[in-house]
Amino acid sequence: MKSVTLASIIARLETAFPPTLAQEWDSVGLVCGDPAETVERVLVCVDVTAEVVDEAASSGCGLVVAHHPLLLRGVDTVAASTPKGALVHRLIRAGCALYTAHTNADSARPGVSDALADLLGVIDTVPLEPVPTGPLDKWVVMVPVDDAPALRAGLFGAGAGEIGDYRHCAWTVVGTGQFEPLPGARPAIGAVGGVSQVEEARVEVVAPRSARAAVHAALRQTHPYEEPAFDVLELAALPSGIGLGRVGELVEETTLAGFVAVVGRRLRMAPWGIRAAGDPDRRIRRVAVCGGAGDSLIGAAARAGADVYLTGDLRHHVVDESLRAGGPAFIDAGHWATEFPWCAPTAELIAGLGVPATVFEQPTDPFGLSAAPHG
Numbered sequence: 001m002k003s004v005t006l007a008s009i010i011a012r013l014e015t016a017f018p019p020t021l022a023q024e025w026d027s028v029g030l031v032c033g034d035p036a037e038t039v040e041r042v043l044v045c046v047d048v049t050a051e052v053v054d055e056a057a058s059s060g061c062g063l064v065v066a067h068h069p070l071l072l073r074g075v076d077t078v079a080a081s082t083p084k085g086a087l088v089h090r091l092i093r094a095g096c097a098l099y100t101a102h103t104n105a106d107s108a109r110p111g112v113s114d115a116l117a118d119l120l121g122v123i124d125t126v127p128l129e130p131v132p133t134g135p136l137d138k139w140v141v142m143v144p145v146d147d148a149p150a151l152r153a154g155l156f157g158a159g160a161g162e163i164g165d166y167r168h169c170a171w172t173v174v175g176t177g178q179f180e181p182l183p184g185a186r187p188a189i190g191a192v193g194g195v196s197q198v199e200e201a202r203v204e205v206v207a208p209r210s211a212r213a214a215v216h217a218a219l220r221q222t223h224p225y226e227e228p229a230f231d232v233l234e235l236a237a238l239p240s241g242i243g244l245g246r247v248g249e250l251v252e253e254t255t256l257a258g259f260v261a262v263v264g265r266r267l268r269m270a271p272w273g274i275r276a277a278g279d280p281d282r283r284i285r286r287v288a289v290c291g292g293a294g295d296s297l298i299g300a301a302a303r304a305g306a307d308v309y310l311t312g313d314l315r316h317h318v319v320d321e322s323l324r325a326g327g328p329a330f331i332d333a334g335h336w337a338t339e340f341p342w343c344a345p346t347a348e349l350i351a352g353l354g355v356p357a358t359v360f361e362q363p364t365d366p367f368g369l370s371a372a373p374h375g
C-alpha cells in the first residue's frame with residue numbers, strides 16, 4: 001500500500017476546501033493528529049459521534065474527516081471526563097487524527113451544496129450568496145518606452161499582474177507624454193524652462209488592494225522620473241463562483257408534490273421524513289438548495305427567483321412569513337440529510353491519493369425517533 005502522510009491528505013483537502021473560505025466564527029482544520037504520520041485508512045462523516053469514533057478505531061482509521069467541528073466555541077479543557085474531551089482522548093489513543101472542513105466546505109466549489117444539488121438533478125448552479133472576489137486596484141503608469149520592462153518587473157515583484165492562474169499580466173501601449181520642468185526640478189529628461197515631449201509607454205496592471213503600498217514603492221523605485229504620472233483605480237467587486245447555497249434549474253419542470261417525492265427518494269431521509277410548505281401543484285423548475293441550516297439564505301433564494309428552497313432546520317415563522325410575502329415553496333429535508341451527500345465526493349477526493357476512504361453511513365442526526373401522524 002502507498003504510504004501517504006496526514007500532511008499530504010490535509011494539503012489535498014485544503015486545496016478543495018480552502019480554510020480562508022471559512023466564516024469568521026468557524027473553527028476548521030486539524031483538531032488532533034500528527035501531520036508527519038502516515039494514514040492507512042480514512043473515515044468521512046458529518047458529525048463526530050461516539051459511534052463514529054468506535055468505527056474509526058475498530059477499522060484502523062488514521063484520520064476522521066468531519067463536516068461539523070467537534071470543538072467550536074472556546075475550549076478550556078479536553079479532559080476525558082467531558083463528553084467531547086472523551087472522544088478526543090479515544091481518537092488520540094487509537095492513533096486517529098481528526099480534521100474538520102465546515103463553512104469552507106460549504107462555500108467551496110464543489111462543496112456541500114453542490115453535492116446536494118447534484119443528487120437532486122439541479123444543474124447550471126451558481127451560489128445563492130456569492131462571496132465577492134478580493135478587492136483589486138488597476139494601476140496605469142506612464143514611463144519612457146525603454147524603462148517599461150524594468151517598471152513592469154518591479155510591479156510584478158510587488159504582487160501586481162496576477163489574474164487567476166496567470167502571472168506577469170500587463171497591457172502596454174505607446175504614446176507621447178509631455179512636461180515642462182519648473183525651477184527647482186531635477187528632470188531625468190529635458191531641462192528647466194523647456195517643454196519636453198517623450199515617447200512613453202502606458203503600462204496597465206492589476207494588483208490586490210492589500211498590495212497598494214508595495215506596488216507604489218516598486219513604481220517609485222523603478223521609474224526614472226522625479227514625478228511619475230500614474231493613476232490608481234479601485235475596481236468594482238464582482239461576484240465569484242463560490243459562496244453559500246446554490247440555485248439552478250431542473251432539467252424537467254415538475255410540481256412541488258412531484259419534487260418532494262424525488263427528494264424523498266434521493267436523500268437519506270430522517271426518521272420523521274421530509275416536510276414541505278407551499279401549493280402542492282406549484283410548478284417547480286428553479287431550485288435553491290443549502291446543506292445544513294439555511295434559514296439565513298431565504299431572502300437570497302427569493303431574490304434568485306427560486307420556485308422552491310430546500311434546506312434543513314427551517315422554522316415555522318420564517319417559512320410562514322416568506323410564503324405570505326410570495327416567496328418560494330420550502331422543503332425541509334433535515335440538517336444531516338442535506339449535508340450527508342458531501343461525504344461521498346470527499347471520500348473519493350481522499351481515495352484519489354491512494355488511501356482507502358469510506359463514509360460513515362449511519363445517520364448522526366440527533367433526532368432518531370418519530371411518531372407517525374394519526375387520524
Ligand SMILES: [Zn+2]
Pocket residue numbers: 068291292293335339
Ligand atoms: Zn451543518
